[in-house]
Amino acid sequence: xxxxxxxxxxxxxxxxxxxxxxxxxxxxxxxxxxxxxxxxxxxxxxxxxxxxxxxxxxxxxxxxxxxxxxxxxxxxxxxxxxxxxxxxxxxxxxxxxxxxxxxxxxxxxxxxxxxxxxxxxxxxxxxxxxxxxxxxxxxxxxxxxxxxxxxxxxxxxxxxxxxxxxxxxxxxxxxxxxxxxxxxxxxxxxxxxxxxxxxxxxxxxxxxxxxxxxxxxxxxxxxxxxxxxxxxxxxxxxxxxxxxxxxxxxxxxxxxxxxxxxxxxxxxxxxxxxxxxxxxxxxxxxxxxxxxxxxxxxxxxxxxxxxxxxxxxxxxxxxxxxxxxxxxxxxxxxxxxxxxxxxxxxxxxxxxxxxxxxx
Amino acid sequence: xxxxxxxxxxxxxxxxxxxxxxxxxxxxxxxxxxxxxxxxxxxxxxxxxxxxxxxxxxxxxxxxxxxxxxxxxxxxxxxxxxxxxxxxxxxxxxxxxxxxxxxxxxxxxxxxxxxxxxxxxxxxxxxxxxxxxxxxxxxxxxxxxxxxxxxxxxxxxxxxxxxxxxxxxxxxxxxxxxxxxxxxxxxxxxxxxxxxxxxxxxx
Ligand SMILES: [Zn+2]
Ligand SMILES: [Zn+2]
Numbered sequence: 001x002x003x004x005x006x007x008x009x010x011x012x013x014x015x016x017x018x019x020x021x022x023x024x025x026x027x028x029x030x031x032x033x034x035x036x037x038x039x040x041x042x043x044x045x046x047x048x049x050x051x052x053x054x055x056x057x058x059x060x061x062x063x064x065x066x067x068x069x070x071x072x073x074x075x076x077x078x079x080x081x082x083x084x085x086x087x088x089x090x091x092x093x094x095x096x097x098x099x100x101x102x103x104x105x106x107x108x109x110x111x112x113x114x115x116x117x118x119x120x121x122x123x124x125x126x127x128x129x130x131x132x133x134x135x136x137x138x139x140x141x142x143x144x145x146x147x148x149x150x151x152x153x154x155x156x157x158x159x160x161x162x163x164x165x166x167x168x169x170x171x172x173x174x175x176x177x178x179x180x181x182x183x184x185x186x187x188x189x190x191x192x193x194x195x196x197x198x199x200x201x202x203x204x205x206x207x208x209x210x211x212x213x214x215x216x217x218x219x220x221x222x223x224x225x226x227x228x229x230x231x232x233x234x235x236x237x238x239x240x241x242x243x244x245x246x247x248x249x250x251x252x253x254x255x256x257x258x259x260x261x262x263x264x265x266x267x268x269x270x271x272x273x274x275x276x277x278x279x280x281x282x283x284x285x286x287x288x289x290x291x292x293x294x295x296x297x298x299x300x301x302x303x304x305x306x307x308x309x310x311x312x313x314x315x316x317x318x319x320x321x322x323x324x325x326x327x328x329x330x331x332x333x334x335x336x337x338x339x340x341x342x343x344x345x346x347x348x349x350x351x352x353x354x355x356x357x358x359x
Numbered sequence: 360x361x362x363x364x365x366x367x368x369x370x371x372x373x374x375x376x377x378x379x380x381x382x383x384x385x386x387x388x389x390x391x392x393x394x395x396x397x398x399x400x401x402x403x404x405x406x407x408x409x410x411x412x413x414x415x416x417x418x419x420x421x422x423x424x425x426x427x428x429x430x431x432x433x434x435x436x437x438x439x440x441x442x443x444x445x446x447x448x449x450x451x452x453x454x455x456x457x458x459x460x461x462x463x464x465x466x467x468x469x470x471x472x473x474x475x476x477x478x479x480x481x482x483x484x485x486x487x488x489x490x491x492x493x494x495x496x497x498x499x500x501x502x503x504x505x506x507x508x509x510x511x512x513x514x515x516x517x518x519x520x521x522x523x524x525x526x527x528x529x530x531x532x533x534x535x536x537x538x539x540x541x542x543x544x545x546x547x548x549x550x551x552x553x554x555x556x557x558x559x560x561x562x
Binding site: 034036037038039040042043059119145148149150151152153154155156157158159160161162164165166167169170171173201225226227228229230231 | 441442444452453454455456457458461462468471472475476477478479480481482483484485486487488489491492498500501502503505506508509538541542
């Protein structure tokens, strides 16, 4: 698969459609699975890893969902290409940085991805735009069932599906939603919300959270436990809390408009102004400002900008995407200059996403 | 051994696993009580929480509270019959070596898993098994029998290193018969064994 072909689309999670997509960016379910006749990845030899990879590919190719998949050999990719896949959330940072034979299989919609030889032999991921956990769960169930017909998943009657880390054992499921919560951040209510989520054992992490600082007010909420409850119960556990968070965020947005209209309008306009005029800008600052502009669009404070455009910029201004779009490797300084140019061109003429590539 | 916070005798030896790193605590009774109370009521900041969630590594919580240092040392030396990982290695890396570890270290993992999940019993979906390939037998729910090949493969390597080709051939045949049974002959992993050397060794 040519990675360049992916730069033309923005991928499922940033499509900006689906229920509640003003706040819920995407819904995701992943399953951790291992093959019974091999050691877990961290203890597998180079030969084992190659065998696991081949065994899974050969077997998955024989079932219906296997036919629509494209494989990318992550082990032989350049650093920038691995980073590119991370930015699109098709592979994890851990998978990008790992050693040895490993790959990812992706369906054409970029909804399903199968990571081979991440922390577990197989990580199945299914991602839908907006709030659609149920849809993602129904889809991944089909994928998992088909693969289970041909692959002997390691299973123990008491412990369930066996995983390399005991934190994933049992169902092996991680259910998560990516939320955009700028108003809760501005009104300083976000910490309180997180603390209450922790009490009901849900985990929160920031987007691209390499450090602890969540960038651009994007947060991922997910289940922390995988054993002792059914998959449906865990999907519900996360699903039940999302409407509450959506309600908090909406009320915080209303509060901002009602009580601090001038202030918010000023903040949003300044953010928009910087994005349209900056001569050099970092990825972090870009994401922060895009987050504010996104809120401005949703509050009707900025006209003329489409939500899908903002979402698209969120991924296309990331380092690897930017370099792919320019067709060359750039150091940090040059990237910051290129990013600023890309943003200026984009906002000058409305939808300029494709024109910039030709430039 | 002295408590690490005061001069009293340490009676509690606590091992904490977090995100792949291990922390050992040796505490007197008073400090142990403080510690345990504190870790229960501790409120994580969002930053800590985010860190803990990264990589699914929230392996926190006391393991084997009240074990003596000697007991811990003995436990650490125990190794998996299949993949050979020691409990010490697992504690250091936070990752298990193979599916059999859940059987081999069941007693040791139980309190750890109870602490992470608040449960020690899977209630979710179970495999609906048929033959994974034409000619193979349908697998039972549990896959322990197939997992035995991990140990046999290790033994075969050792036999070859010791030039005990007789033994290596036995290992290879055992692997083949298990794999043929559950995943079909075409998927056998024993085919890459240095067959020529084994044959030569039999003369
Ligand atoms: Zn003390
Ligand atoms: Zn093992």
